[in-house]
Amino acid sequence: MKKLETIQNEIILEVLKKRGINENYLEFMLNAKIEDIEDPFNLENIELAVDLIIKNMKEGKPILIHGDYDADGITSLALLYRALEKIYDKNKIIPYIPNRFKEGYGFSENSIKIAKELNSKLIITVDCGITGISEVKKAIDENINVIITDHHEPLDILPNASAIIHPKISPRYNFKQLTGVGVTFKLIMALFKKLNINTRKLLWDLDLVSLGTIADMGELTYENRILVKYGLIVLEKSKKAGIKAIKYISGIKEKISPWHISFIIAPRINAAGRMSDPIYSFKLLTLKNGKEVLEISxxxxxxxxxxxxxxxxxxxxxxxxxxxxxxxxxxxxxxWGWHEGVIGIVASKICEKFNKPTIIISKLGEFSKGSCRSIEGFHIQKALKELSYLLEEFGGHSMAAGFTIKTENIELFEREIERIARRELKDYQLKKIFNYEVEIKPADINKQFIIDYAKLSPFGIGNEHFTFLHRNLKIISIEKYKRSLEIVFSNGKIKFKTKVFQPEKEWLELKVGDIVDLIFKFTDNFISKEGFNIKALKFIK
Structure with missing residues (x-):
């Protein structure tokens, strides 16, 4: 029997205790296996959905699978497509992704039209559909069944779909934070189990699950942690032509971490839906021809x-x-003129910089599109719901959302959402305070510390890197680039290298030889030949 992993380093144990992580959850973090994920049949309506899919396959009818244009939606769609083509005629599996600029977010009416033309009697949505009340009604009117799989915030009234699979409306399902690709994976698992097909065949697609979960900023706790942890292993060894191509074209040679997904792979997958046609990214993840996917990459x-x-x-x-x-x-x-495919990224960056809920709106004519990012303590989707009388449509979750609004209503919307924020938030929640969790000294950074810290990966939302304070670090080099600085600090024994993007004035004034106290986090691939890679947060001279 394999020996259970443990943490021995006292500094790491101290921080985990401060975070409220008890012995049972720590044992889970370190030792959970893929077999420990929840039974998919605990999800409400999943058996009904599986039966509908099997009935449709027995009848030999086309199945339209409806995704979304972001990385979570595209990986969800690719995952479902790859699973269905193992057990059904792939010529009868019709992938559909709405165009961001022509159709917007969510369940598209155009997909119903296509399903009708192809005599399809079943549409399966992934990563969308939970707010598609009118679209589901139109599908029913055309005698088309709809299975919705989604993770976004449901409204008070749910669509009258044939089956809705959503962790937040499933009382027996313990983990509520699955992303769209996670919910899709559960549907496929249930389908394979019902057909008595070994579900271990699905594990080689966990690379897609990890990719979509991290790209959508899924909480890396409990079940998501298991899916991402094993998915990263698969991603490292992936035989998918598209994964190999995107790693090659973006220059990834080292071990893949959540950072590589968030900042290198996912932006390229998202770029298709933001700037052109998301079908490029879908093809990247489903085609098997190496030359073709290299061109797509x-x-x-x-x-x-x-x-x-x-x-x-x-x-x-x-x-x-x-x-x-x-x-x-x-x-x-x-x-006016702001590219609507990019406003979400800008909202994220402004939100992170100022630590305030941020809404970027692209004026397009009579109607405008908005993208929102939020902070802890302000549920942006609920705020939009309160202002739904000003909006044409909206959707999302606690930290990110989007909407369409009449351009003439923007000024009133701004006043009203400010009113809600002042009601819900306190001043201190808007202050960007870099509190450190533990102070470390040169002697603390030993072999056991490094081994134990690495055991806590993967890091991300819900399992953030520790925030350290290290006093009396000397700056030994500074490299200035067009939009960043690269600074190397030393404590006399160990070097710490950081990159500061869009540096503020105080960072630009630092000089070689300065002695500072530094608050920082490690990066995902924190060990290097020269020392440690870090993300510097704040310094005190």
Whole structure:
């Protein structure tokens, strides 16, 4: 029997105790196996959904599978497609992704039209559909069954679908934080179990589950932690032509971590839906021809560069507007000509920089599109729900959401959401305070510390890297680039290297030889030949 992993380092145990992690959950974190994930049949309606799929396959009818244009939605769609083609005629599996610019987010009416034309009697949505009340009604009117799989916040009234699979409306399902790709994986598991097919065949697609979960900022606790932990192992060894191609084209040679997904792989997968057609990313993850997917990966790389250009343009414009709104609890920023495929990324960056709920609105004519990112303590989807009388449509969850609004209503919307934020938030919640969890000294960073810290990976939402304080670090080198600094600190024994992007004035004034106290976190691949890679948060001279 394999020996159970444990943590021996006292500093690490001290931080875990401060975080409220008890012995039972720590044992789970260190030793949980893929077999420990929940039984998919605990999800409400999943057996009904599985029976519908099997009935449809026996009748030989086409199945339309409906995804979304972000990384969670695309990996969900690719996962379902790859599973169904193992057990059904792939010519009868019809993938559909709505166009962000023509159709917007959610269950698309156009998919119903296509299903009708192809004589399909079943639509399965992944990562969307929970708010598609009118669309489900239209499908029913056309005698088409709809299975909804989703994880976004449900409204008070649910669609009248044939089956809804959603952890938050499933009383018997313990873990409520599955992402869209996680819910899709559970549907496939249940389907294979019902057909008496060994579900271990599905484990080689856990790379898609980890990719979608991390890209959608899924909470890396409990079941998500298991799926991502094993998914990263698969991602490292993935035989998928598309995964190999995107790793090659983006220059990934080291061990893949959540950081690589968040900042290198997912942006390229998202770039298709943001700047062009999301079908490129779907094909990347489903096609088997190496030459073809390499060409697609090159297209995605170029689209990502265009996305970065548009993003920089919006950030420059936003930076001017923000000056007059620094006292606001919510930053609502809008203008004409902002690329609607990029406003979500800009909202994320502004939200992180100012630690305030941020809403970026692209004015498009009579109607405008908004993308929201929030902070702990302000449930952005609930705020939008309260203001639904001003919105044409909206959806999302606690930390991220999107909406369509009449352009003439933006000013009133800004006033009203500020009112809600002042009611819900306290001043201290808006202050960006870099509290450290533990102080470390040179002698503390020993072999056991490094071994035990690495055992806590994967790091992410719900399992963040520790925040350390290290006093009296000397700056031994500074490299200045166009939009960043690279600084190396030393405690006399160990070097700590950090990159500071879009550095503030105080960082630009640092000099080689300065002695500072530094608050920092390790990065995912924190061990290097020269020492440690860190993310510096704050220094005190």
């Amino acid at each position: 090159k297209i995605l790389n170029e689209l990502n560069k265009k996305r970065q250009y548009e993003e920089r343009k919006i950030i420059e414009s936003v930076s001017i507007q923000i000056r007059d709104k620094l006292d606001n609890y919510v930053l609502v920023l809008s203008d």
